[in-house]
Amino acid sequence: MSLVAREVTIRFGGVIAVERMALEVSPGEIVGLIGPNGAGKTTFINCVSGTYRPHTGTVRWLGDELLGLSPSTLLRKGVARTFQNVASLHDLTVLDIAKLGASARKDRQSGGHLLDFFRSDSALERELLEQILEPLELADVAHKPIQTLSYGRRKAVDLARALAAYPQLLLLDEPVAGLTSHEGMAMAGVVRNVRDRLGCAVIMVEHKMDVVMSTCDRIVVMAAGSKIFEGLPAEVQADPEVRRVYLGEP
Ligand SMILES: Nc1ncnc2c1ncn2[C@@H]1O[C@H](COP(=O)(O)OP(=O)(O)OP(=O)(O)O)[C@@H](O)[C@H]1O
Ligand SMILES: [Mg+2]
Known part of the structure; x- marks a missing residue:
């Protein structure tokens, strides 16, 4: 297992948001994290991605401890995330955001990828358009400021930013919430393709x-x-306790 989280616990005042949580993910695997509102899913993602520092626990990625590292350090190590709520109040274009995501790759590129350092900006733009924005149906709005886009498209831009980092560990917090079912299925298809292409853990x-x-x-x-x-x-789906707690069955 590449990601091994154990005994992760975090409290906010008297509220125990995450308690002795354990989760493992291997490269190339997509693990779904589900549960009712307030279950602690986002808080757990915030712990793994460096936003929160849990009170106890370990989160090892390829043997290294992640807890205590900042989100930007983690991003340079190949840990990228998306957000449950996308704000997008600035006037960067879709392509600008994808380039920001791609800049996280620089520190990890070596050997065969060294040539990438010398590639022109237009080559990077072409790659981002073909590999990331086209599949997410964002190519036609690549030069538009993201605040002009619908909520569904802004969610797709947030995913594009994370994917442009070519992550090894990808943390997705409700990537299809607020999307139409067509948009949601298209987005899920892109996540599967990226997993196939990069072999990342999700x-x-x-x-x-x-x-x-x-x-x-x-x-x-x-x-x-x-x-x-x-x-x-x-x-x-078949477990009676899950059906009771999560799917609301008696
Ligand atoms: N910064 C914080 N300060 C205080 N309480 C918090 C904080 N972050 C999370 N919590 C509490 O931790 C618990 C877990 O919240 P969290 O957002 O992780 O749930 P969730 O499973 O992501 O829910 P949802 O499905 O609604 O997104 C909730 O009781 C929430 O109020
Ligand atoms: Mg949440």
């Missing part, structure tokens, strides 16, 4: 069960800060 927090079931290799269910179940998509 944790996908998501409520939309059709996307979770069709995209994830394995699913971890959280409730009240802890893992309550883990299994294949079909096993999760």
